[in-house]
Amino acid sequence: MIWLKKILNFYFEGFKNMTVGRTLWTIILIKLFILFVIFRIFFFKDYLKTNFKTDKERSNHVIEQLTH
Amino acid sequence: MFEHVDFSLVNWSRAQFALTAIYHWLFVPLTLGLSFIIAFMESIYIKTGNEEWKRITKFWMTLFGINFAIGVATGIILEFEFGTNWSNYSWFVGDIFGAPLAIEGIMAFFMESTFIAIMFFGWNKVSKKFHLLSTWLTAVGANLSALWILVANGWMQNPVGMWFNPEMARNEMVNFWEVLFSPSAISKFTHTTSSGFVLASLFVVGVSSWYLLKKREIVLAKKSILIASVFGIISSVYLITTGDYSAKTLSKTQPMKIAAAEGLYVGSEKAPLLAFGILTKTTDDEILTDSKKFILRIEVPFEGFLSFMANGHSNSFVPGIKDLVEGNPKYNILSYYEKAERGYFAQQVLKEFKDIKDKESPEYKSMLARFSDKDFLENYLKYFGYGTFYDKDEVRMKMKILKIIPNIPLTFYAFHLMVMLGFLFLLIFSLFLYLILKDKIENKGWRWLLRLGILSIPLAYIASESGWIVAEVGRQPWVVQDMMTTLTAVTKINSSSVKITFFLFACTFTILLIAEIRILAKQISKGATESK
Numbered sequence: 001m002i003w004l005k006k007i008l009n010f011y012f013e014g015f016k017n018m019t020v021g022r023t024l025w026t027i028i029l030i031k032l033f034i035l036f037v038i039f040r041i042f043f044f045k046d047y048l049k050t051n052f053k054t055d056k057e058r059s060n061h062v063i064e065q066l067t068h
Numbered sequence: 069m070f071e072h073v074d075f076s077l078v079n080w081s082r083a084q085f086a087l088t089a090i091y092h093w094l095f096v097p098l099t100l101g102l103s104f105i106i107a108f109m110e111s112i113y114i115k116t117g118n119e120e121w122k123r124i125t126k127f128w129m130t131l132f133g134i135n136f137a138i139g140v141a142t143g144i145i146l147e148f149e150f151g152t153n154w155s156n157y158s159w160f161v162g163d164i165f166g167a168p169l170a171i172e173g174i175m176a177f178f179m180e181s182t183f184i185a186i187m188f189f190g191w192n193k194v195s196k197k198f199h200l201l202s203t204w205l206t207a208v209g210a211n212l213s214a215l216w217i218l219v220a221n222g223w224m225q226n227p228v229g230m231w232f233n234p235e236m237a238r239n240e241m242v243n244f245w246e247v248l249f250s251p252s253a254i255s256k257f258t259h260t261t262s263s264g265f266v267l268a269s270l271f272v273v274g275v276s277s278w279y280l281l282k283k284r285e286i287v288l289a290k291k292s293i294l295i296a297s298v299f300g301i302i303s304s305v306y307l308i309t310t311g312d313y314s315a316k317t318l319s320k321t322q323p324m325k326i327a328a329a330e331g332l333y334v335g336s337e338k339a340p341l342l343a344f345g346i347l348t349k350t351t352d353d354e355i356l357t358d359s360k361k362f363i364l365r366i367e368v369p370f371e372g373f374l375s376f377m378a379n380g381h382s383n384s385f386v387p388g389i390k391d392l393v394e395g396n397p398k399y400n401i402l403s404y405y406e407k408a409e410r411g412y413f414a415q416q417v418l419k420e421f422k423d424i425k426d427k428e429s430p431e432y433k434s435m436l437a438r439f440s441d442k443d444f445l446e447n448y449l450k451y452f453g454y455g456t457f458y459d460k461d462e463v464r465m466k467m468k469i470l471k472i473i474p475n476i477p478l479t480f481y482a483f484h485l486m487v488m489l490g491f492l493f494l495l496i497f498s499l500f501l502y503l504i505l506k507d508k509i510e511n512k513g514w515r516w517l518l519r520l521g522i523l524s525i526p527l528a529y530i531a532s533e534s535g536w537i538v539a540e541v542g543r544q545p546w547v548v549q550d551m552m553t554t555l556t557a558v559t560k561i562n563s564s565s566v567k568i569t570f571f572l573f574a575c576t577f578t579i580l581l582i583a584e585i586r587i588l589a590k591q592i593s594k595g596a597t598e599s600k
Contacts (some may be wrong), residue, residue: 008185010185010189010190010193011185011189011220012588013189013193014185014188014189015189017189020130020134020587020591021133021137021188023587024133024134024137024138024255024587025137025248027138027580027583028137028140028141031141031576031580032141034482034576035144035145035148036144039145039569039572040148043148043152043565043568043569043572044148044149044151044152044569045152046152046155047151047153047559047561048151048158048159049151050154055161055236058159058236059159059236059237059238060237060346060422062156062159062160062237063237063418063419063422063508063558065156065560066156066160066237066415066418066552066556067415067416067418067419067455068415068455068456068458
């Protein structure tokens with residue numbers, strides 16, 4: 001437990017004493033929000049998972065796309 | 069096939085992926101190289117106990133941190149795109165792509181996040197040696213993270229170690245080590261990471277040159293140039309060596325890429341290497357004719373240098389675009405027409421297999437066995453992707469086959485630009501090292517070199533991105549070499565949605581890039597004394 005406390009304290013102190021890092025963390029958090037919330041949910045749905053129920057259907061669809 | 073393809077969709081999907089990859093690659097190489105430069109600097113600090121080295125280490129560490137923070141997770145978008153825009157591809161490559169990416173994710177999380185925290189927060193909190201170890205492990209971890217994505221890319225350039233499962237229409241890894249140690253994966257990893265080392269060295273030289281021009285941070289600048297120019301020279305030599313290995317690998321796995329990069333329309337023995345050239349505008353109809361292809365061409369004055377680079381023998385034959393398309397029986401080169409017929413046959417076998425409903429029938433079992441039959445694998449399935457270009461009508465097929473040739477001018481110019489800049493960088497590092505050792509770097513007569521040092525930062529990025537253009541444009545139309553084309557890999561969605569995300573990415577990444585440049589510039593302008 002002492003070790004865990006030490007590790008947590010290490011990170012806490014580190015973040016607290018950051019100067020440039022604060023701006024960077026703000027950028028990181030905004031970026032992650034844009035990537036994982038806005039882009040991922042609204043624009044990047046997994047096409048095969050969304051449009052087909054089973055792996056068999058997915059593989060049949062891909063074979064149709066691959067062959068002519 | 070071609071009649072049903074929405075080329076606008078394919079082009080926008082490609083543009084979107086290229087945009088994302090190019091932006092992502094603006095951040096990565098600096099991380100790969102700067103992490104090692106910092107590790108060298110800190111090692112000297114620990115060895116000498118000189119506080120000046122600690123100050124220098126911390127300064128570059130701050131710049132490293134800015135680049136790392138802005139760049140982190142930009143690559144994740146590529147993975148989003150696989151599932152949405154390249155779903156056929158994602159399915160087709162199966163766990164071969166998934167496994168290395170998963171390892172990359174775990175490695176990046178555990179190694180980088182843990183040791184980067186110690187690197188930044190651990191000064192005076194952990195022992196000096198443990199701090200140094202963390203810095204080294206951050207550098208090694210960052211480069212090992214790159215290994216896995218480059219292994220996946222190497223597999224796309226040269227698919228090995230897998231079995232195509234016709235029931236699932238996907239490739240399954242059967243030999244992890246063959247995938248990991250394939251010559252393509254090795255050349256991809258070594259050449260790409262060493263290009264990052266060169267870029268980071270130029271970054272350090274460039275920023276230090278700016279300080280010297282401004283007559284600020286003189287000690288920091290001189291010591292940094294010493295480290296960066298030595299690392300730059302070693303990395304440049306290594307980069308050239310790995311480039312040579314890459315050429316030898318490509319000659320076996322992607323000869324069309326070499327032909328396009330060198331503008332080699334007709335192959336020959338004792339093939340010369342072009343130092344530089346200006347191509348004429350060649351239409352599709354003229355590519356395979358004897359029309360004039362160059363306005364200007366300057367050859368390296370060593371006979372058979374391209375043959376030597378490609379095959380290790382200056383007398384050997386290097387196939388040109390014409391030989392690859394039309395075939396060359398003398399050198400056992402199968403024509404693209406023949407490959408298209410064989411690929412088409414393999415596609416029909418897969419199609420027939422899919423239509424058999426009874427899995428217990430002898431017909432089903434016999435068809436399944438074909439996908440493990442050596443003759444079928446080596447002579448038909450190997451050319452599966454070429455079947456996309458097959459047409460019963462000879463004239464139409466000739467037109468389609470021309471689509472297997474990549475964009476020659478783009479590949480050619482990107483390749484030569486990359487090579488020329490690579491050699492220029494070696495010269496720049498050598499000059500900087502000489503002047504630092506002779507303590508003449510501040511002499512008025514060498515101010516032009518300091519300006520060139522600053523200019524070398526954008527040039528390094530241009531060279532680095534050019535390398536990726538050669539690698540990725542030069543292998544078109546393949547996403548998986550000979551097996552799957554860009555046309556079949558793309559998801560058939562509305563092209564307008566791809567356009568929207570293209571511009572969304574362009575805006576997001578441009579904002580991130582501007583943020584990075586502004587924060588970096590601000591820190592550099594503050595100098596080592598003020599920055600923390």
